[in-house]
Amino acid sequence: MKEPSDKLFNAGFLGLMVAQFFGAMNDNLLKVILAFAVVRGVWEGRLGDGGEGIVSVCFTLPFLLLSGFAGQIADRYSKRTVTLWVKIAEIPIALLAGIGFYFENLYLALLALVALTCQSSFFGPAKYGMIPELVSDKNLSRANGSINMMTNIAVILGTVIAGSASVRYHGAEDVARVAWLPGALFVGTAILGFVASLLITRLQPGQRDLNINYNPFVIYVDTIKKMGRTRLLTVMMAWGYFYLLAGLALSTLFRYPEVLSVGDDEASVLMGVLGIAIGLGCAIAGFISGDRIEPRLTTIGAAGLVIFFFLLAAVPPWMPDARPMIRVALSNVAFFIFFAGFFAGFYIIPLQALLQKLSPDDERGQFLGTANAVSFAFMTVAGLLYWAVMSTPAFNNRPQRMFYVSSGLMLAGSLFFLWKLRGTGILIGSKPNDQPDG
CATH class of the missing domain: 1.20.1250.20 (MFS general substrate transporter like domains)
Known part of the structure; x- marks a missing residue:
């Protein structure tokens, strides 16, 4: 197996950082624009008082249910391969979200949010698990600091863009409504994330003979033990x-x-x-x-x-x-x-x-x-x-x-x-x- 690079900002790690940047941005774009639409936008009142709480549940529940299964996938296959899979899947999911916003179909948009969160839950273990494979042990702290910094920048930028996009999506007296804008943002960001993931260095798979356990709670209990x-x-x-x-x-x-x-x-x-x-x-x-x-x-x-x-x-x-x-x-x-x-x-x-x-x-x-x-x-x-x-x-x-x-x-x-x-x-x-x- 190829040894991790002694250089912190090698091509593989830079590819991972950029792919993570666009992934975090897209998660935040969809979540924030959807929350604005539910609270005081095109879907105001459709989910009742505190409807933004339902959006939050749709965002967090897949992580709870799928993280253990996703971890096994990351252990069995090359973490680069898993990343490519989830980044490819992000593109049609982003398109689905765009269609939901364009036709003002709340449940299609919520379905896309759940799907995007499922995709992100598979990316998590592969993303953090491949860092020790891309950089040497002496650079682990610096690598984690750098990728967390980029993630927070992505969240900030995503929030700013989402706020501006929401105004243009809903329209106002002096702002023309642009119904296709959320979809264009989602799909464009997903494509950029996939392109960045191609830069990640090829990595070896882990346990090729690992038997996948589909019960996440059994995985959690066993791992915690x-x-x-x-x-x-x-x-x-x-x-x-x-x-x-x-x-x-x-x-x-x-x-x-x-x-x-x-x-x-x-x-x-x-x-x-x-x-x-x-x-x-x-x-x-x-x-x-x-x-x-x-x-x-x-x-x-x-x-x-x-x-x-x-x-x-x-x-x-x-x-x-x-x-x-x-x-x-x-x-x-x-x-x-x-x-x-x-x-x-x-x-x-x-x-x-x-x-x-x-x-x-x-x-x-x-x-x-x-x-x-x-x-x-x-x-x-x-x-x-x-x-x-x-x-x-x-x-x-x-x-x-x-x-x-x-x-x-x-x-x-x-x-x-x-x-x-x-x-x-x-x-x-x-x-x-x-x-x-x-």
Whole structure:
């Protein structure tokens, strides 16, 4: 089998980064444009109050059900081949979504969203599993930092484009309606992602004789038992736990138009600030790590999240006298959100690199697929917890107080994971050639 390249930005890894960029952008384009259409667009009221929640379920459920199966596929076949399959499949799915929007057929658009999410769930284990095959161990942290930075840029760009496309799709007094625009964006982005995937270096398949188990929950239980024999289970739970906090934070930010007394478009600046900060934090964490995996950065990231989540809840919002967009961008809220996002990058990059490094070569897809499913399970818990907490009087009129909950959970979780990992050596840094404890 060909050895991974010692060069970080080799042709294969660059192809993967660009393919991932367009994949993340397309996921976000479809999800955001569809959510806008359901909330206050052509399908307003069709799914009842809170209809955007159904869109979110359509987006997350396939990851929970298919990640384990997808991990097995990534282990059995070449991860490059799996990527090519899913990128080819993305093109007709994007076309289906475009047809749904053009003919204003909500259920066709929802079907396309589910199909696109299914496609993405197969891409996940192959994408993260091939990184150790494309770059050497010493570049794992830098590679993860770079690909996470590009993913966040794609999400930000996708959100901006989706907002503009939604205005043109629905039309307005001074804007002509362009019914074909969403479909053109979906298909064009899918084609660019497929072309980028052709640049990925040819990779060897894994277990050619692997028997596929079609029950995802059996896969998850079996994989978790294997992880439980090493420190990898704690690493995975610490990584997944982050998505509980991320889910709470994102849901809270959607309530910030009422906190800041601004419009939805002005408040969306905060989402952009968060995305930029996470991407920057991921990139810097990767390059600080250098030739090592540095779990100590996770501890620093957790401390930063505890502090800035607390400040978001405790400090009254302040904005300068300026135009609405500028006021939001220069507010203390944006400042705190930026540093929360920045430290989030520090938290996740070492854990992600450890998941890839410590997973067995012949089962890496299954291990990463299970980790992916766990992260979406935590996001589901976040949604239920957010609903339960926000329904209480103390939080309903002060949504920013949810950040007290986030800060407390981050503090409790980080102390627990530090205690679980005591004595393993993982907390003082991990060289690329370290072996997992038995």
